[in-house]
Amino acid sequence: MNEVHSSGKLDAQAIAEAVRQGMYAKDHASKGLGMQIEAVGPGYARLTMTVRRDMLNGFAICHGGFITTLADSAFAYACNSYNALTVAAGIVVDFVTSAHEGDRLVAEAREISRSGATGIYDITVTNQHGKTVAVMRGRSHTLKGKHVVDL
Numbered sequence: 001m002n003e004v005h006s007s008g009k010l011d012a013q014a015i016a017e018a019v020r021q022g023m024y025a026k027d028h029a030s031k032g033l034g035m036q037i038e039a040v041g042p043g044y045a046r047l048t049m050t051v052r053r054d055m056l057n058g059f060a061i062c063h064g065g066f067i068t069t070l071a072d073s074a075f076a077y078a079c080n081s082y083n084a085l086t087v088a089a090g091i092v093v094d095f096v097t098s099a100h101e102g103d104r105l106v107a108e109a110r111e112i113s114r115s116g117a118t119g120i121y122d123i124t125v126t127n128q129h130g131k132t133v134a135v136m137r138g139r140s141h142t143l144k145g146k147h148v149v150d151l
Helices: 012-026 028-032 064-079
Strands: 036-041 044-050 086-095 104-115 118-126 132-142
Touching: 012 028, 012 036, 012 064, 028 064, 036 064, 044 064, 064 086, 064 104, 064 118, 064 132
Parallel strands: none
Antiparallel strands: 036 044, 044 104, 086 132, 104 118, 118 132
């Protein structure tokens, strides 16, 4: 249930949840890779994905592109959580260890800074044992006057 203040406006958590629903309904990439959204909040998102056989590269480990896509999806839900249409302006990914078939990956995105049209987000991808698989820093750009969903 969305919390409504006496002003008639939704609170920040309710806005983040509404954005989550609206984005996920059209997010064929994340759904197609089996990603689930475990949590969202203002400037925050946690997504999961299980590594499938078709995500393995020639070394029988998860292709870095799939790990990056999971981190990027978490980044997208975190930076759009305010219902201001926001896109990635740049990312840097560092792989710490490999992921294997059957691993359950968790990407947690946290807002570091948001000023004007620019935001900085740190995303950590861990496996089911809590071991860090990758870290990503994302820089976002908010498009003026555009919203993700109608509230």
